[in-house]
Amino acid sequence: MPQAKRGDKVRIHYTGTLEDGEVFDSSEGQAPLEFTLGGGEVIPGFESAVEGMALGERKTVTIPADEAYGPHREEMLLAVPREQFPAEADPHVGDALIVGTPDGQQIPVTIFALEEDTIVLDANHPLAGEDLTFEIELVDIAGQAAGSGLVGLDGRPLGNDGQGGGGLILP
Numbered sequence: 001m002p003q004a005k006r007g008d009k010v011r012i013h014y015t016g017t018l019e020d021g022e023v024f025d026s027s028e029g030q031a032p033l034e035f036t037l038g039g040g041e042v043i044p045g046f047e048s049a050v051e052g053m054a055l056g057e058r059k060t061v062t063i064p065a066d067e068a069y070g071p072h073r074e075e076m077l078l079a080v081p082r083e084q085f086p087a088e089a090d091p092h093v094g095d096a097l098i099v100g101t102p103d104g105q106q107i108p109v110t111i112f113a114l115e116e117d118t119i120v121l122d123a124n125h126p127l128a129g130e131d132l133t134f135e136i137e138l139v140d141i142a143g144q145a146a147g148s149g150l151v152g153l154d155g156r157p158l159g160n161d162g163q164g165g166g167g168l169i170l171p
Contacts, residue, residue, distance in 0.1 A: 001054040002141050006038035010050060011140035017133045024127065032139050043068045046134065053138040062133045072129030078109075079118040091119055099123075 004010050011032035016025040027033050035041040037051055045067030053059065065071055085091065095111045099121065112122035 004037055004050055004053050004141050008142050009036050013137045015135045055141055058137045060135050062131055064131050065129050068132045069125040069128045072124050076123040078121045081118055
């Protein structure tokens, strides 16, 4: 059975939960998540968990915060004077906002605290500081859905699209 390795394009189904069991993300009812191992497209701990999995394998892993979205960093909190918000604004802790920077970037933030003269914004990722648990199923490696396992003479998988090396090598 093929195993996922760096450079492979993989497709996985997953469900991510927090320590208290709350589901924060899932591919259930959707197309599988597709990414290239080693491409830096997903958090490092998730990529490490998928690397080495066999096609069709299912597993549950807990990824520490340092291998996910990092620790919750106090320097990412910003106190903004209330007068910089529109008068009609009715801010609440937990509200998500987009803040524009002078150079035109847009940064997602969350209202962290409401104080008398200031509103404290948090620019940390919402999952920063959290250990994350994922149930993962590897459903495809580089276009090879579980089943055929056939490769061409050049080592590339033979797919239904007619691509792949000439001749067959049976695994």
